């Protein structure tokens with residue numbers, strides 16, 4: 001049975017920036033699944049593959065499953081408008097329905113990667129998070145759009161197709177008290193901005209999930225470095241999920257979906273091929289790392305803020 005909810009029913013909870021880490025009392029260890037899938041120009045096929053991969057992750061014990069950026073649609077302007085769905089009209093959104101139903105039937109949390117969303121005459125690159133009851137728990141529209149022009153290498157202007165989100169994810173009490181802790185969401189290029197990750201850390205996040213689709217030009221040099229930096233700076237877990245390289249479209253995808261721990265260590269990663277990464281998250285590592293290296297106490301806000 002599909003559980004329904006509207007985004008307007010999401011309760012906004014503002015957390016104090018100084019909020020302490022609260023590890024969920026019912027769990028410190030669980031498995032995460034990262035579904036690195038080949039994306040085709042057939043939306044129904046992409047949906048079916050994602051559904052199967054989620055099922056496979058659950059079979060391996062995952063309680064949190066993450067999909068990639070643009071997992072239901074090739075990363076190309078030829079497809080964004082055609083594939084876009086309106087999540088406010090969830091019964092008419094096959095992607096919303098599939099994710100909600102999968103989360104509910106498996107009793108897991110799903111970070112639904114990102115897909116093109118149409119709303120108010122605009123397109124957004126949007127990630128929806130569903131809880132074990134199948135309800136929408138958070139929605140993040142990509143904040144930093146990927147506009148790049150490196151002559152002879154790569155030119156891409158995401159802002160030609162998408163509007164930037166200005167909302168932070170909306171969290172419910174149920175969501176961050178759920179068995180997989182408190183989650184921050186960024187989409188791909190959002191990972192380059194340490195301020196967003198620091199904001200989540202300040203709000204008590206245990207893990208930041210970045211659905212991504214880095215390309216082969218910037219991916220080799222930076223994808224791993226930035227994941228490890230965001231995790232180490234903030235002493236929390238970082239999970240990324242990418243499509244596989246053989247996806248449709250002209251955009252050459254880097255792949256390498258990864259889980260990084262709170263000291264910046266790689267716990268599990270992949271190559272560029274289609275695969276499922278399942279790895280263990282142990283939140284007690286966060287406390288251990290922060291106790292041994294109390295960056296928060298060592299910070300010199302008096303210096304940074306007074307200049």
Ligand SMILES: O=C(O)CCC(=O)C(=O)O
Pocket residue numbers: 069145146187188189190192212213214215218219
């Ligand atoms: O920031 C980068 O180098 C890549 C970002 C990207 O591929 C994206 O945001 O889709």
